[in-house]
Amino acid sequence: MSTTSDKSESISEEPTELPDEQRETLLAMVEDIAGEDVKEVTIALLNAHGETTDEEIEAQLGVKLNQVRKALYKLYDTQLVSVRREKDKETGYFIYYWKIHPDRIKRILRQKRELVLEKLESRLQYEKENMFFHCGNEQCQRVTFNIAFENDFICEHCGGKLEHVDNSKIIRVLEARIAEIKNMLG
Ligand SMILES: [Zn+2]
Numbered sequence: 001m002s003t004t005s006d007k008s009e010s011i012s013e014e015p016t017e018l019p020d021e022q023r024e025t026l027l028a029m030v031e032d033i034a035g036e037d038v039k040e041v042t043i044a045l046l047n048a049h050g051e052t053t054d055e056e057i058e059a060q061l062g063v064k065l066n067q068v069r070k071a072l073y074k075l076y077d078t079q080l081v082s083v084r085r086e087k088d089k090e091t092g093y094f095i096y097y098w099k100i101h102p103d104r105i106k107r108i109l110r111q112k113r114e115l116v117l118e119k120l121e122s123r124l125q126y127e128k129e130n131m132f133f134h135c136g137n138e139q140c141q142r143v144t145f146n147i148a149f150e151n152d153f154i155c156e157h158c159g160g161k162l163e164h165v166d167n168s169k170i171i172r173v174l175e176a177r178i179a180e181i182k183n184m185l186g
Contacts, residue, residue, distance in 0.1 A: 018046065018102055029105050033112055034074045041071035045081065045100035052098055072098055078108055110185065117181045124174040127167050135160030 018026065023046065030042050044057045054072060058065045075081040080101060085094045133148035134140065135155035142165060143151075153162040 022102075026102050026105055029109050030075070030078075030080065033078050033080070033105075033108060034071075037067075038071040038074050041068055042075065042100065045075075045098060046102070048100075050099060051084070053095055054098065057098075075100070080104055080108060113181055113185055117178065117185070120174055120178050120181070124171065124178065127171050127174065132165045132167055133162040134165045135162055 026046075027039060027042060031039055040061050040063070041057060044060050045052060047060070048056070054065060054068050057068045057072075061068065072081060072083075076083060076098075082099050082101060084097045084099075086097065087093070088095050131145040132142045133145065133153065134142045135158055137155065137158045137160055140155055140157045140160070143156075143162065148162045151162070154160070155162055
């Protein structure tokens with residue numbers, strides 16, 4: 001984890017004050033990106049209207065410090081949250097100051113969707129470029145033509161006969177999902 005200060009960066013960014021409607025959208029997006037368990041910490045960060053420490057969040061939420069830190073690291077990983085550290089002159093320990101950047105959410109969500117799109121497109125290509133064979137046994141995997149051919153069309157796992165399987169339905173589902181994401185990306 002980087003501990004460099006990004007104070008100069010945060011000054012130029014939008015304040016964390018958000019209208020209720022945008023707040024709900026943001027929380028839904030955060031949940032989509034980082035999971036449901038970061039929601040409470042995200043709310044606490046928004047309520048802080050600037051920098052806050054993990055101890056302050058712990059006190060506000062009444063949850064374990066470990067849980068707060070886990071959520072903060074998760075949010076930090078998505079780049080939605082930044083951190084700055086300062087040495088406490090009395091104790092000598094570092095204090096970490098966390099800050100949420102709601103204006104970054106759209107870019108992060110877009111990056112995530114682009115990644116999903118990339119994976120779906122390569123899966124679609126794989127489905128289109130291959131012929132698949134299966135023994136009919138639910139516990140066994142589909143295999144490509146090359147593998148089926150090498151094994152004389154006998155399933156390696158159960159010894160059943162490998163038959164050609166139609167993957168056009170998978171292709172249609174993938175194409176629909178790809179179109180949906182492309183539409184969201186605009
Ligand atoms: Zn089998």
